[in-house]
Amino acid sequence: xxxxxxxxxxxxxxxxxxxxxxxxxxxxxxxxxxxxxxxxxxxxxxxxxxxxxxxxxxxxxxxxxxxxxxxxxxxxxxxxxxxxxxxxxxxxxxxxxxxxxxxxxxxxxxxxxxxxxxxxxxxxxxxxxxxxxxxxxxxxxxxxxxxxxxxxxxxxxxxxxxxxxxxxxxxxxxxxxxxxxxxxxxxxxxxxxxxxxxxxxxxxxxxxxxxxxxxxxxxxxxxxxxxxxxxxxxxxxxxxxxxxxxxxxxxxx
Numbered sequence: 001x002x003x004x005x006x007x008x009x010x011x012x013x014x015x016x017x018x019x020x021x022x023x024x025x026x027x028x029x030x031x032x033x034x035x036x037x038x039x040x041x042x043x044x045x046x047x048x049x050x051x052x053x054x055x056x057x058x059x060x061x062x063x064x065x066x067x068x069x070x071x072x073x074x075x076x077x078x079x080x081x082x083x084x085x086x087x088x089x090x091x092x093x094x095x096x097x098x099x100x101x102x103x104x105x106x107x108x109x110x111x112x113x114x115x116x117x118x119x120x121x122x123x124x125x126x127x128x129x130x131x132x133x134x135x136x137x138x139x140x141x142x143x144x145x146x147x148x149x150x151x152x153x154x155x156x157x158x159x160x161x162x163x164x165x166x167x168x169x170x171x172x173x174x175x176x177x178x179x180x181x182x183x184x185x186x187x188x189x190x191x192x193x194x195x196x197x198x199x200x201x202x203x204x205x206x207x208x209x210x211x212x213x214x215x216x217x218x219x220x221x222x223x224x225x226x227x228x229x230x231x232x233x234x235x236x237x238x239x240x241x242x243x244x245x246x247x248x249x250x251x252x253x
Contacts, residue, residue, distance in 0.1 A: 013149075013176065013204075014044060016175040016176050016204070017044075017045075017127070017175060017204055018044075018045065018048050019175065020173055020174070020175040020202075020204065020206055021045060021048065021098075021125075021127065021206060022048060022052070023173065024125055024171075024172075024173055024206040024208050025049075025052065025096075025098070025125060025208070027210075028095075028096055028122075028123060029095075030052055030053035030054050031053060032055070033054060033055065033095040033096060034054070034055045034056075034057065034093075034094045034095050034096070035049060035054035035055065035056055035057070035094060035095065035096040035097065035098065036057050036058070036059070036087075036089070036093075036094040036096070036097045036098070036119060036120065037049060037056065037057070037058040037059070037097075037098045037100075038058075038059050038082075038084050038087065038097060038098070038099045038100065038112075038116055039059070039060060039061075039084050039099065039100040039101075039102070039103065039104070040058040040059065040060045040065075040069050040079065040100070041060060041062075041065050041069065041100065041102075041103075042065045042068040042069055042072070043058070043060075043065075043068060043069030043070075043072040043073055043079070045098070046058060046069060046072060046073050046077055046079075047072070047073070049098070050073070050076055050077060054096070056076075056077045057077065057078050057080070057094070058073075058077055058078070058079045058080070059079070059080045059081070059082040059084070059087065060079060060080075060081070060082075061081060061082065061083050061084070063081070066079055066081060084099070084104060084108075084112045084115065084116070085108060085111045085112050085115050086115065087115055087116075087118075087119050089119045090119070091118055091119065092119070092120065092121035093119045093120075093121075094119055094120050094121065095120070095121055095122045095123070096120060096122060096123050096124075096125070097116050097117075097119060097120035097123070097124045097125070098124075098125050098126075098127070099112065099113070099116045099124060099125070099126045099127070100126075100127050100128075101126055101127065101128040101151070101153065101158075102127070102128065102129060102149070102150035102151065103150060103151065104151065105151065106151060106153065109153070109158070109161065110161060110165075113126070113161060113162065113165055114165060117165055117166050117209075120211075121211075122210070122211055123168075123208065123209060123210045123211060124162075124166075124208070124209045124211075125206055125207070125208040125209075126158065126162070126206070126207050126208075127204070127205070127206050128151075128152075128153045128158065128204075128205055128207075129148065129149060129150045129151065129152040129153065129203060129204060129205075130152065130153070130154075130155050130174060130200065130201075130202060130203055130204065130205040131152035131153055131154045131155075132154055132155045132156065132200065132201070133174070133176075133177075133201055133202055133203040133205075134177065134178070134179060134201060134203075135176060135177075135178070135179045135180050135202075135203035136148070136152050136203060138179045138180070139180065155172070155174075155200045155205055155207075156200075158207055159172070159207060162207060162209050166209060166211055167211065168209045168210050168211035169209070169210045170207065170208070170209055171207075171208050171210075172200060172205060172206060172207040172208065173198055173199075173200075173202075173205070173206055174199060174200050174201060174202025174203070174204060174205040174206070175202045175203070175204050175205075176202045176203040176204050177199070177201055177202045177203075180203075
């Protein structure tokens with residue numbers, strides 16, 4: 001059986017992942033908005049996020065992957081060395097954050113989610129391999145002859161964790177609905193037609209948390225009441241009417 005890690009399969013998987021990520025982040029404003037990508041790996045998604053228009057920063061702890069990401073992006077994006085559970089940024093330093101959980105241990109999930117939420121002010125999107133997918137279920141039933149691509153997590157467990165960590169609106173989607181045997185590049189039928197992104201049944205998922213926007217501050221000029229012109233005051237007439245000079249063109253009595 002041809003390896004599913006061959007170049008055609010990798011290309012098919014990456015294209016599906018990029019399509020889902022772009023679809024999931026489409027509602028986020030980009031102009032003059034900062035985005036942090038945590039665990040960027042070799043930088044596969046960095047060109048996509050940069051081309052979307054975000055003011056982009058990335059982190060990756062592994063030196064070899066970080067070097068590859070830097071080579072991929074050049075001077076367009078800063079890629080910093082940082083662990084996902086200890087990011088070198090202040091609270092609410094970024095508008096948005098994309099966190100990849102592929103290589104994060106299950107026991108560290110809560111700490112990594114909390115740290116990502118600490119540094120983002122408006123929204124967090126997480127990507128992960130979905131243990132509740134048909135592809136992963138078949139992988140377990142077939143004796144796991146081929147290793148899975150990363151740590152798989154239960155969709156609904158992550159959903160509950162994110163709901164408990166921060167208030168906001170949750171939404172999600174998935175890609176790679178079919179089993180792994182269809183991921184090879186020769187299976188064009190698997191890639192044709194619209195993918196049911198809204199179903200949490202695909203092998204690769206994205207859950208997005210849009211947090212409640214912070215209280216808006218009214219600009220100072222709008223808080224100052226405009227100066228009004230004084231209202232016209234009535235003219236008071238003093239003395240008897242007979243003492244007033246006659247109007248022009250009238251005869252004296």
